[in-house]
Amino acid sequence: MKEYRIKVNGTSYHVVVEDVNGVSAVTDVTPTQAPITPPPAPEVVVAQPTAPTPPAASTGEGFAVKSPLPGTIFEMCVQVGQKVTVGQKLLVIDAMKMENNLVSEKAGTISSINVNKGDSVVEGDVLMVIDL
Amino acid sequence: MAMQDKIKELLDRRVEARLGGGEKRIEKQHSQGKYTARERVAMLLDEGSFEEFGMFVTHRSTNFGMEKESYLSDGVVTGYGTIDGRLVYVFAQDFTVFGGSLSETNALKICNVLDLAMKMGAPVIGINDSGGARIQEGVNSLAGYASIFQRNILASGVVPQISVIFGPCAGGAVYSPALTDFIMMAKNSSYMFLTGPKVVKTVTGEDVTTESLGGAEVHSTRSGVAHFVAENEKEGLATIRRLLSYLPSNNMETAPEMPNNDPIERYDNKLNDIIPDNPNKPYDVKDVILGIVDNREFLEVAPAYAKNLVIGFARMGGMSVGVVANQPSYLAGVLDINASRKGARFVRFCDAFNIPLVTLVDVPGFLPGTGQEYGGIIVQGAKMLYAYGEATVPKVTVTLRKSYGGSHIVMSCKQLRGDINYAWPTAEIAVMGAEGAVEVLYSKEIKANADPEKQAEAYAEKKKEYNDLFCNPYNAAKYGYIDDVIEPRNTRYRVIKALQSLQTKRLENPPKKHDNLPL
Numbered sequence: 001m002k003e004y005r006i007k008v009n010g011t012s013y014h015v016v017v018e019d020v021n022g023v024s025a026v027t028d029v030t031p032t033q034a035p036i037t038p039p040p041a042p043e044v045v046v047a048q049p050t051a052p053t054p055p056a057a058s059t060g061e062g063f064a065v066k067s068p069l070p071g072t073i074f075e076m077c078v079q080v081g082q083k084v085t086v087g088q089k090l091l092v093i094d095a096m097k098m099e100n101n102l103v104s105e106k107a108g109t110i111s112s113i114n115v116n117k118g119d120s121v122v123e124g125d126v127l128m129v130i131d132l
Numbered sequence: 133m134a135m136q137d138k139i140k141e142l143l144d145r146r147v148e149a150r151l152g153g154g155e156k157r158i159e160k161q162h163s164q165g166k167y168t169a170r171e172r173v174a175m176l177l178d179e180g181s182f183e184e185f186g187m188f189v190t191h192r193s194t195n196f197g198m199e200k201e202s203y204l205s206d207g208v209v210t211g212y213g214t215i216d217g218r219l220v221y222v223f224a225q226d227f228t229v230f231g232g233s234l235s236e237t238n239a240l241k242i243c244n245v246l247d248l249a250m251k252m253g254a255p256v257i258g259i260n261d262s263g264g265a266r267i268q269e270g271v272n273s274l275a276g277y278a279s280i281f282q283r284n285i286l287a288s289g290v291v292p293q294i295s296v297i298f299g300p301c302a303g304g305a306v307y308s309p310a311l312t313d314f315i316m317m318a319k320n321s322s323y324m325f326l327t328g329p330k331v332v333k334t335v336t337g338e339d340v341t342t343e344s345l346g347g348a349e350v351h352s353t354r355s356g357v358a359h360f361v362a363e364n365e366k367e368g369l370a371t372i373r374r375l376l377s378y379l380p381s382n383n384m385e386t387a388p389e390m391p392n393n394d395p396i397e398r399y400d401n402k403l404n405d406i407i408p409d410n411p412n413k414p415y416d417v418k419d420v421i422l423g424i425v426d427n428r429e430f431l432e433v434a435p436a437y438a439k440n441l442v443i444g445f446a447r448m449g450g451m452s453v454g455v456v457a458n459q460p461s462y463l464a465g466v467l468d469i470n471a472s473r474k475g476a477r478f479v480r481f482c483d484a485f486n487i488p489l490v491t492l493v494d495v496p497g498f499l500p501g502t503g504q505e506y507g508g509i510i511v512q513g514a515k516m517l518y519a520y521g522e523a524t525v526p527k528v529t530v531t532l533r534k535s536y537g538g539s540h541i542v543m544s545c546k547q548l549r550g551d552i553n554y555a556w557p558t559a560e561i562a563v564m565g566a567e568g569a570v571e572v573l574y575s576k577e578i579k580a581n582a583d584p585e586k587q588a589e590a591y592a593e594k595k596k597e598y599n600d601l602f603c604n605p606y607n608a609a610k611y612g613y614i615d616d617v618i619e620p621r622n623t624r625y626r627v628i629k630a631l632q633s634l635q636t637k638r639l640e641n642p643p644k645k646h647d648n649l650p651l
Contacts, residue, residue: 069463070501096496097534097565098464099412123501 062129063106067121071095076117082110084130091115091127108132149187149204153228161228166299166321167365169209169224169232172259176222176369177213184211186241193235196268203229207262208238210245212254215373218381218388221249224259227299232262234305235269239276246283253382255292257372260309261299277304284311289484291382294372297322297358298365302346313481314375314433316360316368317348324351324358356437356474374431378445378452379485386486387452394426396449396628403620407533407558414461417442420492420532421455424448424624430455433478438470439463443478448490449628451635454482457492458543460533467539468499469512476515483523488631491520491544494533496565513542514650521548522649524641526634528627531555531605531614537563546613551637552630554623555605555614562602566595569602 006013074094078084084104093100108130115127133141152158152168161168167175173182190202207229212221223242225232242258249256265273287293288311295309296316301324309315309324317324325346332338332345344350351358360375362368380387400423406415422428425446432444439462446455456475458465467475482489498504498513520527520542528551529544540561544550555561563569570591578590601607608614618626641647 069466069499094412096464096466096499097412097536097567098414098460098496099410100464101414101461123499123503 062111062131063108064126065090065102065104065128065130067093067123067125067127068102069093069095069100070122071100071120073115073117073119073121073127074099076113076115078110078113078128080110080113084108084110093121102127104130106130106132145188145204152205152207152226153203153230157228164321165364166227166261168228169226169259169261172296172298172365172369173209173211173213173222173224175366176257176259176372177215177220178217181213182211182222183213184209185244186210189237189241191235191237191266191269193266193269193272195270198268205229206235206238206241207232208241210241212245212248215376218376219252219254220376221245221252221254221256222259223256225262225299227261227263230263230266232299233264233266234262234273234276235266236272236276238266239273239279242276243279243283246280246287249291250283250287253291253384255294255376255379255381256287256312257294257296258308258312259296259298260301260305261297262305263300264303264305274304277308280308281311284308288313289383292376292379292485294375296368296372297324298368300342302326302328310357314359315351315357316362316372317351317358318362318365318368319348321365323347352434353436356434356470359434361436371431375445378431378447378487380487383485389450389452390426390447392426392447392450397625399621400424400624401621403623406620407556411533411558411560414464416461417457417459417465417492417494417532420623421446421457424627425453425455426450434474438468438474440465440468441471441475443475445487448624448631451628451631452487453490453631454478454487455490455492456544458495460494463499464496465494465534466496466499467513467516467542468504469507469509472509472512472516472542476519479516479519479523483519483525486525488526488528488634489520489523489544490627490631491527491529491550493529493531493535493540493543495536495539495543496534497536497539511650513538517542517548518647518649520544520550522641522647523549524637524639526631526637527551528630528634529553530618530623530627531559531561532620533558533560535559535561536565549639551634553613553615554618554626554630555608555616556620556623557605557617558620559605559608559614559617560599560603561605561608561614566598566603569598570594573598 004015006015071093073091075092077089077091085107086104088104090102090104093102111129111131113128115121150170158168187205189206191206207226208223209226210223212219223245246256284293293312294314295312298318299322306324306326323342323346329340329342329345332340348358348361352361360371362371378387403420403423406419408415421430425448430444430446440459442457442459444455446453498509527544546553574594578587581587605614605617609617
């Protein structure tokens with residue numbers, strides 16, 4: 001885990017960055033107690049991806065479906081409120097010359113969807129949240 | 133003492149040794165769904181083939197009252213036996229004796245079988261179930277670990293080394309399995325980590341369980357440490373037996389050839405339809421693998437890790453082969469950091485043990501993005517490139533569909549000493565896809581025309597021109613980079629014929645102390 005102080009447009013941000021090992025690109029949203037107290041920072045802001053992080057992800061009950069690779073949303077196959085099963089196709093991402101089916105790893109209900117057809121996403125973007 | 137009494141004493145001692153840490157502890161082991169060390173060895177080896185060493189070894193420690201408690205065999209069962217009639221060496225840690233902890237004498241027993249395995253050129257299987265170092269023995273226990281590691285290192289590439297984790301394997305102990313060729317874990321009963329949940333909690337504040345930190349699922353899906361996961365111990369040991377059937381006993385031999393009743397000229401008509409008409413649609417490359425190997429039998433290695441690259445062992449015409457295949461139905465079959473590491477290690481294993489490589493290519497490229505670049509995809513991808521370029525075993529490549537740019541080169545291309553490179557008529561071998569290429573080559577020219585309709589027309593026309601020219605196998609075949617374009621359903625026959633022709637292949641790399649692959 002690394003900590004940076006970043007200044008953007010004159011505003012100072014204290015940013016905590018976790019190691020990314022290529023498997024999961026987004027830090028866990030669940031706040032964990034920092035063991036080493038950082039030196040007092042003027043303000044603590046958690047860096048967020050451009051897509052708004054769904055509130056459900058922080059309850060611990062929601063499972064965030066993240067984009068496994070950078071691409072464009074080609075097709076949406078589910079809607080908010082819909083029940084999904086393991087292995088069900090959630091959406092299709094056009095990436096790397098391929099229409100990649102993204103299937104659900106968990107069973108549950110779609111509680112939020114953060115992307116629309118045609119949106120560009122990068123690896124690790126939270127695409128939707130499944131309430132388990 | 134009369135002779136008869138002496139024999140009785142021997143038999144009594146054997147009974148005592150076989151009880152390990154005693155009946156109570158054996159019961160406890162069983163109640164956790166775990167077998168004892170000797171039961172595991174018996175299940176692993178051919179029936180009645182086990183010959184044990186060092187049954188009467190006991191520890192030498194006198195610290196902390198250790199002199200008052202000792203058990204015959206000292207917590208590890210070692211010896212040799214056979215699997216399918218072939219010699220193998222085994223050691224199995226006995227959790228019923230001091231939690232299977234590693235002592236000076238117990239390490240000596242393990243070192244002994246490793247030494248013998250190397251001398252005899254036979255595989256070693258280690259069954260790990262140990263709480264770690266025997267703390268009472270202090271630095272002697274550390275010396276024991278180090279002596280084992282050193283032998284693992286020397287034996288690497290000489291004899292196959294397989295680690296089975298059927299219980300805890302924590303701290304420095306994890307490095308012996310890590311140095312070996314394959315790691316098998318059992319669901320719910322085995323875990324591996326360098327530092328346990330308690331230390332993790334104090335140092336980083338993370339709340340983790342042993343399972344979520346180092347269980348079979350974590351290591352088979354996220355870290356890639358475990359190559360095989362078994363539902364239970366019995367299944368796990370059966371898989372090890374199966375794995376060994378694909379491997380030679382040492383680096384001077386070739387894998388045993390099995391009698392084959394699957395006709396080599398068998399057509400698989402489904403393969404003529406497997407590639408979707410839309411080149412952007414995925415399909416399951418495992419269907420291709422199963423369609424071309426003997427009796428549709430394929431032992432996949434690390435099936436749940438970096439699923440965009442499928443690796444594993446199979447037989448073709450009775451010959452053992454290592455199969456490497458891009459998986460279009462997962463992450464478009466891209467090469468990324470994890471897939472490159474997974475593939476490189478497998479290719480190097482096959483090369484070290486004279487197992488021919490069959491590579492099935494459908495790869496759109498390397499995965500772009502900061503995550504990959506910051507993670508060192510340059511170096512990680514180079515491992516795969518290095519592994520293929522360095523390999524001197526027979527290499528047969530079949531390009532099924534996409535083979536683009538750098539990833540084309542990595543996947544056993546002709547210039548990396550691919551011996552025989554075939555392509556299906558659906559192959560697209562080019563430096564990049566039509567979209568990107570047209571953008572680079574013609575975007576200025578096309579955008580000069582203000583009419584968007586005309587622009588789209590021009591794009592489509594140029595893309596078609598590019599596809600016609602480059603996105604087919606014949607352009608590569610024209611230059612001899614593809615030896616032949618083959619009918620998909622006949623792939624099995626063509627690959628087996630190629631492998632048969634390569635059996636006498638002789639190729640040596642220049643002499644060197646050792647290579648310096650980009651680690």
